[in-house]
Amino acid sequence: MNNDNANNIVTDVAIIGAGPSGAVAAALLRKAGRSVLVLERQHFPRFSIGESLLPQSMAYLEEAGMLQAVVEAGFQFKNGAHFVHRERSAAFDFRDKHSPGWGTTYQVERAAFDDLLIRCAMRDGADVRFGHTVRAMQTGDAPVLDVEDEAGVAYQVRARFVFDASGFGRVLPRLLNLEAPTRMPTRAAIFTHARDANPPGAYDRNKILVAVHPEHRDVWYWMIPLAGGRVSLGCVAEASFLDVPEDEREARLRALLRAEPTFAALIGDAPFLMPVRQIGGYAANVERLHGPGYVLLGNAGEFLDPVFSSGVTIALRSAHLAVQTLLRHLNGEAVDWLAAYDRPLRKGIDTFRAFVERWYTGQLQDIIFYPEQTPSICRMVSAVLAGYAWDESNPFVADPARRLDAIYELACAPAK
Structure with a gap:
């Protein structure tokens, strides 16, 4: 990385955002010998x-x-997901x-996890600047x-390429007018953290617990x-279902939790353990994931939606x-870029979309x-839920919408 002068920085790759995708991209680029500048408007650790x-x-x-850093950090081990709806229950290990590959992972407080990843990238030589905001791009x-x-000092970064890893900040889609309609309805999430006072063995802490509202099947909890x-506790529903004033969020979430027996x-x-928060309108899309000199x-x-925890994996x-x-x-x-990046990435996104829509x-x-x-179908579904949404040896990845619809019609619809 070079500084032509105080107002002009030159680098191979500029990355907007220091979250998981930005940190992993920075580390991979440094391992390939490329200079990397990461620009993050917030300071870490920060809640996510x-x-x-x-x-x-x-x-x-x-x-x-x-x-190694992640394994040694002491995060909660995870090996699956447990689903409940009234008297119905199903667990996936x-x-x-x-699909071959990892079958276990972790459940993490993102403030610590994201900070850990970007520190690893800094260890590998990435130049990371917190409190720096991208205002425009040519x-x-x-x-x-x-x-x-943060002091109001402006400067320019000249790069050979730019990665936008800004997450929900969506810096380049906003600056370059890249936004496109999303097929997903407008949903919201209301959430907090709580103390877990359950005795050991009361439930399987190695799995995320997902519950469906007893009366509204399009409302679910995590x-x-x-x-x-x-x-971490939360409820996801159509935005209007959760629409209450800020000072009523805690009571709303508490009432929703009491309405679900488990x-x-x-x-x-x-x-x-923290104020109840709400996010909404998070579903987003763009026409293309790349353009001249940049990629998203x-x-x-x-x-898409938080229901299957696909965000970090994507x-x-x-x-x-x-x-x-x-690097090529x-x-x-x-x-x-369309053939090498856009279409292959969207293949997995479309797999998750088919699952989300039918959820x-x-x-x-x-x-x-x-x-x-x-059992074989259960293992195929389990693979997608584990994040293997790009493994086209799995029929539920190769043709997810048709396969899910066929299984539903053969097994579930007649039982109604």
């Missing part, structure tokens, strides 16, 4: 939602040289799945970013066990694909809770 990882993500952490073969620090006797029994009146990673490009997959493609480009190859119609819920599941 998306605390339940999927096993597929472990391969990308390993590739980036971050696995991600170690028993169709696209092209030699893109230029206009940046401002409980994510975390290290240190904490749990959560009522496990949480009861356990104290909330993770949530900066497209975000983010890390995008970092892996983008770095592979960019920087080495002088003619690269088709909210109730079809996937009926498949999950079906009492006579075929």
Whole structure:
């Protein structure tokens, strides 16, 4: 990295955002000998939602040289997911799945997890600047970013390429008018952390717990066990279902938790450990995930829904694909970003989309809770839930919508 002068920085790759996709991309690029500047408007550690990882993500952490740090950090072990709806229950062990690869992972407090990853990237030589905001971008073969620090000092970054890893901040989609309509309805989430006072063995802390509202099948809850006797709790629904004034959020979430028998029994009146928060309108999309001199990673490009905890896995997959493609480009190859990055990444996103859409119609819920599941089909579904949404040897990845619809019609619909 070079400084032409105080107002002009030159680097191989500029990365907007220091979250998981930005950190993993920075580490991979440094391992390939490329100079990297990461620009993050916030200071770490900082709170973020998306605390339940999927096993597929472990391969990308390993590739980036971050696995040992993550394993030694003391996060809550995770090996699957447990679903409940009234008297129905189903558990998936991600170690028993169709696809090869990791079957376990962790459930993490994102403030600590994200800080750990970006510190690993800094250890590898990435220049990371916190409190620096990207104000504008000139696209092209030699893109230029206009940046401002917290003191109001403006400068420019000249890069050979730019990665937007800004997550829900969606910096380049906003600055370059890249936003496109999303097919996902407007939903919201209301959430907090609570003290887990349950005795050992009261429930399986190694699995995320997902419950469906007893009366509204398009409303669901999460409980994510975390290290240190904490749990992350939340409820997702159409935005209007959760629309209350800020000072009524705690009472609204408490009432929702009491309405679901499993959560009522496990949480009861356990104290909330932080103010109840709400996010909404998080589903997002763009027409293309790349353009002249830039590419969009993770949530900066497209975000579906939190129900299957796919966000971090998609983010890390995008970092892996983008770095592979960019290194070919920087080495002088003619690269088709649509074929090498956009379409392959969207394949997995579309797999998750098929699952998410059928979760909210109730079809996937009926498949999950079906009492006579075929073991091979169960392993195929488990693989997708574990994050292996790009493994096309799995029929539920190769043609997810048709396969899910066929299974539902054969097994579930006649039983109604």
